[in-house]
Amino acid sequence: MRLSFLEPLYKQSGPFASVYLDTSRDSAVADPDTAIALRWRHLRDALMSEGADRSTITAVADLVGSDTEVPGPHGQAVFTAHGHAALLDELPLPPTRDTAHFGTLPDTMPLIVQHAPGIPYLAVHVRYGGRHSTDATGTVRVDAEAGTWPLTKVAPGHHLHEEIPVGDWPRAAQVIGRELEGHARRTDCEAVVVAGDVWARGILVNRLPPPLRGHVTTVEGTGEWVPGRALLEQRLESLFSGRMAAHDRGLLDVFLAQRAHGGATAEGLSAAVSALQRGRVKALLLNNHPESPLRLWVGPESGQLALTEEELRSYGVQDVREERADAALTRALVGTRAELVLVPERELRLHEGVGVLLRYPLPRNDPGAPGARRP
Incomplete structure (x- = not known):
């Protein structure tokens, strides 16, 4: 996972207030x-107890x-520094619990976790409005969204809407397919999820360019799109649950191969x-342990x-x-533009929950090198 979305935050100096809270406005809550x-x-009150001014x-x-326009369950991540907004982000899910912290560094890990797995995808919903495929007065309605899962739950991606006479659908499907391919190429799309009427979606899938067709997963059912939420949200939730983004999976595979040798x-x-x-560090691998x-x-x-105050002061750092x-x-990763891979423990349990994929091998006598002697 690239952490460039945090760069504006770390360009500012602390102390920071970091606040995560449930801001859902759904029917389950009366007011x-x-x-x-x-x-x-x-x-x-928690911020004040930690010294916030x-x-x-x-x-x-x-x-x-302030996120009154976002429907459904969600949350907010709010960061401020020196009386000004430092970063504001919507959370695809309400936080497990509301938290607030005031300190030298922002508490960004809960936000990073909610950005994962960060899968770029295309969702397509095809609806046929006639009684049967030979109904010349019918229409085919296409909604498509290019996004990154799960952020599109609260920050919708590029949306495409077309309504096409049924007689023109076979030709129009080819044109739409080329347009979808353009979006997929720009976002490094990993998955194309297509739902809706079986006849209409079949024509679209068969007319997609071959590179895109190889990424298609068809899912059953239809449903209305809720503005402000991800298109086909429930189906995407089922499809992507427990899945790592292909980019992160690739980094994990490289780490395992390098470690083995x-x-x-x-x-x-x-x-x-x-x-x-x-x-x-090229990428840091982390088993997320909030506790x-x-x-x-x-x-x-x-x-x-550094691990100790004494070590850091020995480098000439006074303000520790x-x-x-x-x-x-996290701050060090952003500062060096290294990547972060959140690794479920079922995939790999790392020593102390942390591993690093290095830009180049460490010398054998380096304290961080595998098998190096330690004092």
């Missing part, structure tokens, strides 16, 4: 605005609940920190991180703070 205000009140509280309050990999927090300090007690010491710059390990690692 959602009051519920959101109550949840924010609890988080506000009045300008920070005001900045967060101005952003909380003693190549450019390392595991454990110490090895990851050492490699990040030197800008050697992890692991901490690191950090300085003002992204590459200033202790922060969550995942927050420190």
Whole structure:
């Protein structure tokens, strides 16, 4: 996963307020605005207890609940610094629990987790409006959306809508197929999911360009598209559940192959920190453990991180703070433009939950190298 969406956040200096809360406005809640205000009140108290100033509280309050146009279950991630908005993002799902943190580094891991798996896809829904395929007065209605799963749940991608006389459908399907191929090429599409009327969708699939046709999955059923939500959302949820993006899967496969042959990999927090300090990380692999007690010491710059305060001060860093390990690692990844791969433990259990795929092999006597002697 590329973390470029976090770059604007790390261009600013801390301290940061990081707030995650449920901002759903669905029929299950009689008065959602009051519920959101109550949840924010609890988080506000938490921020104040951690030392947040009045300008920070005001900045967060101005952003909380501003997503009134987003329907269905969802949440918000709000980051502020020095009384100003630093980053605002919609969460495809409400957070497991509402949280607030005020500290040197932003708490970005819950946001990253909700961006995963980050699968680029095309969803296509084809509806035939006549009584049968020979009805000359009927129409074929096509809705298509190019997006990245699961973000399109709350941030819809490019949407295409066409309504075509049934007699023109075989020819028009070929034209639409070429247009869909263009979207797929621009987004490195991994999956094309097609639903709707069997006859009409069959014509479209058979007229798709061959490279695109190889990525097609047809799903049963029809349904109305809900504006502001992903097209075919429930079917995409079932299809992509537990799946890694192909790009991340490729990085994991390279890591496993390199590890098997003693190549450019390392595991454990110490090895990851050492490699990040030197800008050697191509991708960091992480078993996400939100409850992890692991901490690191950090300085003002992204590459200033260490296992101990003494180590960091030995590099000449004076302004040091202790922060969550995942927050420190994430900042270092963004600063060096390395990638992050969230690896389910059922796929691979990493030592201390952390592994690194290196840009090049470490010298054999390097402390982070596999098999190197340690003091």
